[in-house]
Amino acid sequence: MTVLLPDSLDRALAHLAAEPGAHVLAGGTDFMVEVNYGHRRPETVLSLRRLDDLRMWHVEASHVVLGACVTYAQLLDPALADLMPGLAQAARTVGSPQIRSTGTIGGNLSTASPAGDMLPVLAALDAEVVLASSTGVRTLALSEFVTGPKRTARRADELLIAVRVPVANGPQEYLKVGVRNAMVIAVASVAVVVDHDGRTVRAALGSCGPVPVRCHDAESWVAPLVDWDARRIDDPRTHEAFGVRCAEAARPIDDHRSTAAYRSHACRVLARRALARCL
């Protein structure tokens, strides 16, 4: 094994161009488990540790631009949490303080586990990912980037360098069900984002399909039922029916963590609860 520790983005991209099979190491909280257990022995590891710029974030017009190595702990910083409360809530459910100070948003996206906590929130926020290579930069919608369970559209010579998140003016909620509250992988999760300016409600499901599932039917159904001036939904039956419609979008499977039937049930309950907390 060779470990590469480039100290500039250009050098990192040059390494990747020369050796596209290199494994990109961000926080390492997924990767090192596989190495420790002998499940993975890549010939080359490209560590992003020295790329300080990737740990920064800034606001650019109506977007928050997060460097790929922004950690879950950084997402809990009030300055970021105020801009993206749903993402902060999701970050808070990840692992432990030790994991949150290590794991990164870019790593969560690139691992692209269906249970990744960032994925449904970023889907509901209409986030984009920025991929760079030695030949150029391209931006993909999250739905184009995550192509399957643990599969992404990143080319082997590309590096995920940033996530662009449009700022939504309104409440957000991320709810997750697991076997316990702390240090747990999602059995099912729901993200709801309300945009008062655009008068839209957006919802996405995690752990309920090969990729994060947007609930487009539920979204377009509920938007006209919101009292946008009062910023609320008066009839609790609307919350209930929204939950049912979100659950209909789920494509869950039976696996070692849970059953498809339970996941659908959880989506219905979580989507209802999340909407009721927002509106």
Next chain:
Amino acid sequence: MTETNPTAWPAESTYALRVNGTEHQVPDSWVGESLLHVLRERLGLYGSKNACEQGECGSCTVLVDGRPVCACLELAAGCIDADVRTVECVAAGELLHDVQAALLAEGGVQCGFCTPGFVVAISELLDRSPDPGPLEVREALSGNLCRCTGYSRIFEAVTSVVEVRRGRP
């Protein structure tokens, strides 16, 4: 353009890690080893404990550049240039650190396996937040599992450190 630092290490290699303020050579090791493995098996620092190797238990908690992390999830060769602090540097010489003394006095140590991770996590918490509320303490220690002492006495030890440091024991 010349690089100021070497940027690649081959499979069998020697590199240096700065642990507890001292530069240590890590001789002839496989560069895929975790920081925990290197601390224990290469550098003889046995304080950080190895249990789960998947970031679940917190018994290998160390500070890397001031952040509490699981040493089992850090690639040691990726920690070149980083400031690594282990439980071995918490106490000054033979004298116990107040967090260690409080864990003993409050009965927060039984088998002791999880204790080093707790010592590092509690010290980091109190350095960052000298008067944490009960929820903040629970959250800060939520990544450290104890299977025999029970958490109550560990939390009591944190409280006693806070009170002593505040000057009203």
